[in-house]
Amino acid sequence: MRHLFKKFYTLPIRAAHALRSYPTYFGKTVLDVGAGGSANYFRSQLGDRYKAVDVSDSRNKPDYFVDLEKGVLPFKDGEFETVLCFDNLEHCENCHDLFAELMRVSSKYVIISLPNNWPIFWKSFLMGHNRT
Numbered sequence: 001m002r003h004l005f006k007k008f009y010t011l012p013i014r015a016a017h018a019l020r021s022y023p024t025y026f027g028k029t030v031l032d033v034g035a036g037g038s039a040n041y042f043r044s045q046l047g048d049r050y051k052a053v054d055v056s057d058s059r060n061k062p063d064y065f066v067d068l069e070k071g072v073l074p075f076k077d078g079e080f081e082t083v084l085c086f087d088n089l090e091h092c093e094n095c096h097d098l099f100a101e102l103m104r105v106s107s108k109y110v111i112i113s114l115p116n117n118w119p120i121f122w123k124s125f126l127m128g129h130n131r132t
Contacts, residue, residue: 012041014086014113019045025109027081033073033102034088035062042084051080071097078107086113 015038019026028049032042035052039060042050053073054062066073071094083106089095102110 012037015041025082029080030082031080032084068092068098071101073101073105075105077104079105081107082109084111087115
């Protein structure tokens with residue numbers, strides 16, 4: 001179990017898994033909201049059809065800087081065929097507003113990934129703690 005957790009822990013590894021497992025969902029245009037560590041990998045695989053959005057200047061150099069808490073993406077309705085949001089909604093105070101924006105700027109697919117906290121829950125449960 002620990003090996004599996006480490007295997008998918010980093011964003012570039014999860015990005016590679018998503019692209020390899022679901023290639024038909026990565027259409028003509030792809031927007032990655034909260035791209036972080038996956039930006040460089042997706043950019044190397046998808047080229048110009050990929051755009052990255054993030055809240056800060058990171059090593060991955062996103063194409064757009066957007067405060068996701070404000071819940072407004074600077075794109076037209078349906079501008080991107082596929083919109084990705086890997087492990088970001090749980091950090092937003094206004095996650096419903098951001099979700100609505102993901103749907104608005106997508107013309108076809110929205111792919112969302114949220115962390116799975118079950119391993120932490122089970123470990124604390126077995127140790128007699130009530131932590132989720």
